[in-house]
Amino acid sequence: MATLIHDRPEHVRLSAEGKPVTLLEAIREGIWEEMERDERVFLLGEDIGAYGGAFKVTEGMQERFGALRVIDTPISEIGFTGAAAGAAHMGMRPVVEMQFIDFISCAYDMITNYIATSRYRGSGGVPMVIRGPSGGGVRGGPFHSQNPEMAFFHTPGLKIVYPSTAYDAKGLIKAAIRDPDPVLFFEHKWLYRRPQLREVLPAEDYTVPLGEARTHREGTDVSIVTYAAMVHKSQEAAEQLQREDGLSVEIIDLRTLLPLDEEAILASVRKTNRLLVVHEDTRTGGIAGEIAMRVNEKAFEWLDAPILRVAALDAPIPYSPPLEDFFLPGVEDIVKAVRHLAAY
Amino acid sequence: MPNQTEAPPVEIPHALVRGDLLALYRYIRLTRTLEERLVNLHRQNKVVGGLFRSLGQEGESVASAFALRRRTDGTGDMLSPLIRNLGSMLVMGAEPVEVLRQYMAKGDSPARGKELNIHFTDYQRGFVGQISPLGDMVPVMTGVTLTFRQRGEERVGMVYLGEGATSTGAFHEGINFAAVQRCPLVVIVESNGYAYSTPTAKQSAVKAFVDKAPGYGVAGEQVDGNDVLAVYGAARRAVDRAREGGGVTLIEVITFRRLGHAQHDNQSYQSVEEIERWASTNDPLDRYVATLLGNGWASEADLAGLDTQVERELDDAIAVADASPLPQDEDTLLDVYADGPVPLPWTRHTLPDPARA
Ligand SMILES: Cc1ncc(C[n+]2csc(CCOP(=O)(O)OP(=O)(O)O)c2C)c(N)n1
Numbered sequence: 089m090a091t092l093i094h095d096r097p098e099h100v101r102l103s104a105e106g107k108p109v110t111l112l113e114a115i116r117e118g119i120w121e122e123m124e125r126d127e128r129v130f131l132l133g134e135d136i137g138a139y140g141g142a143f144k145v146t147e148g149m150q151e152r153f154g155a156l157r158v159i160d161t162p163i164s165e166i167g168f169t170g171a172a173a174g175a176a177h178m179g180m181r182p183v184v185e186m187q188f189i190d191f192i193s194c195a196y197d198m199i200t201n202y203i204a205t206s207r208y209r210g211s212g213g214v215p216m217v218i219r220g221p222s223g224g225g226v227r228g229g230p231f232h233s234q235n236p237e238m239a240f241f242h243t244p245g246l247k248i249v250y251p252s253t254a255y256d257a258k259g260l261i262k263a264a265i266r267d268p269d270p271v272l273f274f275e276h277k278w279l280y281r282r283p284q285l286r287e288v289l290p291a292e293d294y295t296v297p298l299g300e301a302r303t304h305r306e307g308t309d310v311s312i313v314t315y316a317a318m319v320h321k322s323q324e325a326a327e328q329l330q331r332e333d334g335l336s337v338e339i340i341d342l343r344t345l346l347p348l349d350e351e352a353i354l355a356s357v358r359k360t361n362r363l364l365v366v367h368e369d370t371r372t373g374g375i376a377g378e379i380a381m382r383v384n385e386k387a388f389e390w391l392d393a394p395i396l397r398v399a400a401l402d403a404p405i406p407y408s409p410p411l412e413d414f415f416l417p418g419v420e421d422i423v424k425a426v427r428h429l430a431a432y
Numbered sequence: 433m434p435n436q437t438e439a440p441p442v443e444i445p446h447a448l449v450r451g452d453l454l455a456l457y458r459y460i461r462l463t464r465t466l467e468e469r470l471v472n473l474h475r476q477n478k479v480v481g482g483l484f485r486s487l488g489q490e491g492e493s494v495a496s497a498f499a500l501r502r503r504t505d506g507t508g509d510m511l512s513p514l515i516r517n518l519g520s521m522l523v524m525g526a527e528p529v530e531v532l533r534q535y536m537a538k539g540d541s542p543a544r545g546k547e548l549n550i551h552f553t554d555y556q557r558g559f560v561g562q563i564s565p566l567g568d569m570v571p572v573m574t575g576v577t578l579t580f581r582q583r584g585e586e587r588v589g590m591v592y593l594g595e596g597a598t599s600t601g602a603f604h605e606g607i608n609f610a611a612v613q614r615c616p617l618v619v620i621v622e623s624n625g626y627a628y629s630t631p632t633a634k635q636s637a638v639k640a641f642v643d644k645a646p647g648y649g650v651a652g653e654q655v656d657g658n659d660v661l662a663v664y665g666a667a668r669r670a671v672d673r674a675r676e677g678g679g680v681t682l683i684e685v686i687t688f689r690r691l692g693h694a695q696h697d698n699q700s701y702q703s704v705e706e707i708e709r710w711a712s713t714n715d716p717l718d719r720y721v722a723t724l725l726g727n728g729w730a731s732e733a734d735l736a737g738l739d740t741q742v743e744r745e746l747d748d749a750i751a752v753a754d755a756s757p758l759p760q761d762e763d764t765l766l767d768v769y770a771d772g773p774v775p776l777p778w779t780r781h782t783l784p785d786p787a788r789a
Binding site: 138160162163190191230396407410413425 | 480481537538539543545546547548551563564565566567596597599600601602627628629630634635636700701758759760761762763764765768774775776777779780
């Protein structure tokens, strides 16, 4: 391992040298290390080779691992997603990049009909990862800002990951690549390079298991269950509520949406008896509905208030700053909902 | 100017008249200058999202759309542009002030702040706004032109895509369906060397994109995309064929994307010499000016006059767009459905908590 680290270019040995990394750098290191560890791992996507991808996640990888393991594809989401499935059948471990996650819908049939059903049909598991920049807040307009995770949540056979910290992003991308089933890995572009998220990661190999939520902040009065960028908005709200109202807010970061860590949600509800679900995805059909139902089924008597949700509005994501700001959930929305729950 | 009334020494091709030639010039100049102005506005942070340039491709955008029958009452031909077809949009009657308002995310922009750049629609003037997912507009324009056939209207559709987008499933399914239905559709494939950073050779194994035409059973033509009149000629033939019931034509225009994919892209993957060669020897505007002057179809003074007009028009348009208001918060809720706004839940900050009201 030691020799390998010296072989690495500087931008992928930050953690090995004890330097802090952004969420984007963490994902890059995770992919790089998996490619070093397992020669079956290879990458497919548009402009990911010499260019290093639209957000530079795969920078330097083609130079190091060659053009047969870092493949620049034509603009063919159906084609390269399906090809990844074929390679996975043959024992490879493909990692597919959607240049923006919004274009994953082009490959919807391949993912939901072919890939997700493969094991069930007797064609074997499809160990592959589909990843890409997701989420709003960057004035990207309706086709460069989406959160399409719930379009896939309803498809048995898929796993869905959406991390909020550099530590989790690295550990989860590694776990996703090693997982025997297909994993959709969402990367929030508003978090990619946020300096506040830089952290020093373990120098040695680690993974974060899929399907386990994490307590982002301990609290006793109200639980917020959330994921991705909304973890940080919730944190801001929690700090304000502590300061202004003396409220103790617990934040559960789901990290993996599918499989959903029901136990972690229920445990927090039993502790605080009040639940707010926050997601950046649109409201109707968002994960809040599923979570509320599970709590209803298993912890109804623990609740001291109705479950609430704060989510994006039921519209396509608009471009103009005032519209996008109005569309996305904000800190003040979370504060208001928590106050309602606390006072109920 | 005693010789001004004399017949031009060289005959103007494609049944065009001198006024057409000057109009073509004006549209190309307008496209280029408008984009330059957008760059300044981008630097001033007045353009909110990404900025996409068509430098070196303005000639083919303008000349191809110029072959369409242009109306303002919804009875003319229709096109759907790609991100680099600002010129085609202007030819169809899109106003610079509309484009500026779009880029500046204004509330009175054609898409009312919901969509960006040249992604906007006017069925009266005959353009259908594209979405970002590439290739999608080919099947959509197949449907538009299918309707022309169903209604027996002698109208034609034109759809633009980069060579990169020919790799999509949507392109394949759309052009194939149009071919089978003999839709009056002209498909313009802009072969400009790169799709973002990906060179053409990694996009397709065909030597020329026009070679795809026989595979779909449609007519094909390849044309020098930086020769304005040659592009017009090819588009004219394809449009006439479509109108006469001859079905689909795929036109491959050979051109070059001289700037990055978008304003943020530093073009590290392109060779400086290659860009410089296209800029110095194969610029569509330079070549067109040389043709106009060389054949005696226009004078330096004619062109300078048009340049001044364009500058003035854009000064005015920018002032108007700059003064335009941003959209109102509640506009977010409108136009999701026909029957009124989508609901605004009380958990969002604008409404009071009902428990406290
Ligand atoms: C389906 C889909 N996949 C990926 C993208 C991201 N993307 C935007 S533009 C572009 C390159 C387009 O190249 P080309 O079609 O040749 O047009 P050009 O930009 O050269 O005019 C890519 C990959 C997209 N918009 N749509």
